[in-house]
Amino acid sequence: KQWYQRRVRGGTIGGAAWFRKLAFRYRRIREIYTACSDNVNKLLGPQKYQQWVELRNEVDSMTDNWLGLSMQALQLIHQREDNVNVLVTTTPLVPALAKCLLHGLGEMFPVHNIYSACTIGK
DSSP: OOGGGOEETTEETTSHHHHHHHHHHHHHHHHHHHHHTTOTHHHHOHHHHHHHHHHHHHHHHHTTTHHHHHHHHHHHHHHSTTOOOOEEESSOHHHHHHHHHHTTOTTTSOGGGEEEOOOOOO
């Protein structure tokens, strides 16, 4: 069978029902990303957010402020009128979106400008 005809629990991959379900999941992920892109605190809650910020700051200090400097460069590009930030990664899309939110990149990378070049399977 072709890859799009493989049977899985809940239907056939590539079938209309499967695509509807997939589209719903990605719409919901897009909604969450957009709602939390400017404040990941909404997603994590205050206690976990504070723990995350402390950990991120500790890692940043150990890497000679790599994240801070990267954020400054991305902010400069983001503020220019005729420029846009586009992210292409080999990470699967959903984990890539999560990483963007956790590292405070949601404002600089709108969800429609994040692409995954990850292939799963053979």
